[in-house]
Amino acid sequence: xxxxxxxxxxxxxxxxxxxxxxxxxxxxxxxxxxxxxxxxxxxxxxxxxxxxxxxxxxxxxxxxxxxxxxxxxxxxxxxxxxxxxxxxxxxxxxxxxxxxxxxxxxxxxxxxxxxxxxxxxxxxxxxxxxxxxxxxxxxxxxxxxxxxxxxxxxxxxxxxxxxxxxxxxxxxxxxxxxxxxxxxxxxxxxxxxxxxxxxxxxxxxxxxxxxxxxxxxxxxxxxxxxxxxxxxxxxxxxxxxxxxxxxxxxxxxxxxxxxxxxxxxxxxxxx
Amino acid sequence: xxxxxxxxxxxxxxxxxxxxxxxxxxxxxxxxxxxxxxxxxxxxxxxxxxxxxxxxxxxxxxxxxxxxxxxxxxxxxxxxxxxxxxxxxxxxxxxxxxxxxxxxxxxxxxxxxxxxxxxxxxxxxxxxxxxxxxxxxxxxxxxxxxxxxxxxxxxxxxxxxxxxxxxxxxxxxxxxxxxxxxxxxxxxxxxxxxxxxxxxxxxxxxxxxxxxxxxxxxxxxxxxxxxxxxxxxxxxxxxxxxxxxx
Numbered sequence: 001x002x003x004x005x006x007x008x009x010x011x012x013x014x015x016x017x018x019x020x021x022x023x024x025x026x027x028x029x030x031x032x033x034x035x036x037x038x039x040x041x042x043x044x045x046x047x048x049x050x051x052x053x054x055x056x057x058x059x060x061x062x063x064x065x066x067x068x069x070x071x072x073x074x075x076x077x078x079x080x081x082x083x084x085x086x087x088x089x090x091x092x093x094x095x096x097x098x099x100x101x102x103x104x105x106x107x108x109x110x111x112x113x114x115x116x117x118x119x120x121x122x123x124x125x126x127x128x129x130x131x132x133x134x135x136x137x138x139x140x141x142x143x144x145x146x147x148x149x150x151x152x153x154x155x156x157x158x159x160x161x162x163x164x165x166x167x168x169x170x171x172x173x174x175x176x177x178x179x180x181x182x183x184x185x186x187x188x189x190x191x192x193x194x195x196x197x198x199x200x201x202x203x204x205x206x207x208x209x210x211x212x213x214x215x216x217x218x219x220x221x222x223x224x225x226x227x228x229x230x231x232x233x234x235x236x237x238x239x240x241x242x243x244x245x246x247x248x249x250x251x252x253x254x255x256x257x258x259x260x261x262x263x264x265x266x267x268x269x270x271x
Numbered sequence: 272x273x274x275x276x277x278x279x280x281x282x283x284x285x286x287x288x289x290x291x292x293x294x295x296x297x298x299x300x301x302x303x304x305x306x307x308x309x310x311x312x313x314x315x316x317x318x319x320x321x322x323x324x325x326x327x328x329x330x331x332x333x334x335x336x337x338x339x340x341x342x343x344x345x346x347x348x349x350x351x352x353x354x355x356x357x358x359x360x361x362x363x364x365x366x367x368x369x370x371x372x373x374x375x376x377x378x379x380x381x382x383x384x385x386x387x388x389x390x391x392x393x394x395x396x397x398x399x400x401x402x403x404x405x406x407x408x409x410x411x412x413x414x415x416x417x418x419x420x421x422x423x424x425x426x427x428x429x430x431x432x433x434x435x436x437x438x439x440x441x442x443x444x445x446x447x448x449x450x451x452x453x454x455x456x457x458x459x460x461x462x463x464x465x466x467x468x469x470x471x472x473x474x475x476x477x478x479x480x481x482x483x484x485x486x487x488x489x490x491x492x493x494x495x496x497x498x499x500x501x502x503x504x505x506x507x508x509x510x511x512x513x514x515x516x517x
Contacts, residue, residue, distance in 0.1 A: 023356055030357035050380060106278045107285035117496035119454040121462065122469075122489050125477030129485070130304060205369040209459055212374065220372065227375035239372045246367035 051232035063237040073241055076218040080203045083142025091147050095154025116148035120206055124213045138210040145206030146199035153195025157188025190261045193253050200249035306483035314483035323491050326468030330457045333392025341397045345404025349438050359405050366398040374463050383465035395456030400445035407441025439510050447503035454496050
């Protein structure tokens with residue numbers, strides 16, 4: 001095939017299989033191929049205890065119904081949601097202050113950026129020194145993991161409020177706090193949502209790593225415990241649930257962005 | 272006084288206040304909880320620098336592996352439409368999965384070598400690169416390719432003049448996000464696989480309640496993170512002038 005004819009075949013806006021409505025088929029076939037490759041690779045080379053799709057499928061119902069698993073899943077999810085809520089409220093307050101006030105921004109920008117860039121798991125030893133080996137240590141880790149990405153995005157959003165909105169507010173002599181609540185916050189929602197997406201992913205990692213480190217009940221500890229006793233199939237179920245949480249958070253944020261802020265451009269990347 | 276100078280003065284005041292508060296907090300709360308700034312700086316010993324260096328080797332190995340595999344694979348997905356459609360959903364699922372959850376499996380299958388730690392860093396870093404490259408490929412306007420084809424552009428010229436300039440900024444966004452994740456992977460791998468580098472320093476110092484060393488190690492890791500992230504942002508800005516990135 002010459003270069004031209006290859007391009008002609010590949011480049012029409014809609015390929016033949018896409019026109020025929022086969023996109024879902026292509027996706028499913030790829031998924032089946034990936035699972036088959038995993039299954040075959042494990043059967044061929046790996047020891048018997050290593051997880052493979054058929055084994056995971058066999059234990060899936062019993063794990064999902066077991067009390068230990070459900071309480072672990074609930075513990076992790078509750079900690080992540082609670083941490084996100086705390087980080088969201090405090091992070092928006094500080095982020096908006098940074099975005100709207102030159103002095104606040106210059107005062108704390110290096111702290112915020114530094115703590116954002118720091119790999120959050122590095123504070124785990126310190127958090128265990130402060131909070132002991134408790135649930136509170138896990139909560140502190142999730143708050144810490146989520147907080148700074150919310151601050152940075154809230155500050156970017158508050159900075160990007162169109163000047164006209166603020167001028168109209170001033171024309172109508174809107175009090176300063178109403179400007180923040182009724183103009184700045186709604187206008188920076190797309191940025192906040194982008195921050196939320198990143199924060200949720202970081203909080204989830206924070207919770208899992210904290211559970212490895214401090215051994216409190218949760219999905220991370222469930223994985224650690226089962227993989228140490230060579231029950232990898234059971235442990236993979238917890239990984240799947242974690243992946244589901246990650247995808248679920250992301251889908252929720254993407255959906256709300258598309259639904260409530262359709263004019264927002266996707267190529268403006270969050271931090 | 273210009274606004275810029277004023278800004279720098281406020282920043283300097285903020286940093287100085289922080290340093291003083293840190294020192295006071297350390298002296299009043301007790302050295303086991305918060306090490307004062309002076310003790311923290313005194314705790315930065317050659318041993319910590321060596322630990323940081325060994326962590327950096329791990330980071331560099333895993334990260335360059337993820338760039339070496341992620342970028343070409345991403346570009347392939349950018350050009351071959353059917354592959355992209357087939358795999359993009361799985362890539363975004365894996366990108367949203369907390370890779371930290373896989374560490375115990377890697378531990379029990381690969382043990383305590385250097386290689387499993389590299390794998391952890393690689394897994395943390397490779398999916399943001401792939402994900403953003405595919406995202407970039409998806410947003411190439413078909414008109415651009417059609418115009419290039421109308422001018423009988425060869426495959427090579429199409430890559431050089433259309434595809435690469437368009438996708439590269441997205442790749443670098445992925446690289447920047449990957450830097451942050453790879454740092455987390457680096458410390459997590461050093462905690463939970465064979466202890467080494469700055470992760471081991473942190474853990475053993477915390478176990479012996481040597482808070483000053485814990486603070487010193489965290490300070491150095493933070494500075495490393497800031498430096499690497501600034502580098503990533505600078506790279507991204509260089510190629511992405513036409514996208515509105517601050």
